[in-house]
Amino acid sequence: MTCTEFLAQLDDMLDQDAAIPLRADLQEHLRECDHCEVTLSTTRTTIQIYRSHELYELPEDLRERLHKAIMAKCKKC
Ligand SMILES: [Zn+2]
Secondary structure, rough: OOOOHHHHHHHHHHOOOOOOOOHHHHHHHHHHHHHHHHHHHHHHHHHHHHHHHOOOOOOHHHHHHHHHHHHHHHOOO
């Protein structure tokens, strides 16, 4: 799995419960890639902050910003 593939999956995960365990192939990538691990933990923290304020639906602009930040970082990989 490449970083681009991983990050595309991560975007899908924004719609899911952050507590759901990662698929095995995603975990495999994280073991090899510190960059994606940091990106994942940052994204999860952001989602948890939103959910703790009972904003269960991520605002569209936040999704947009997260997505752009994720893909921008990926280019440096
Ligand atoms: Zn990666």
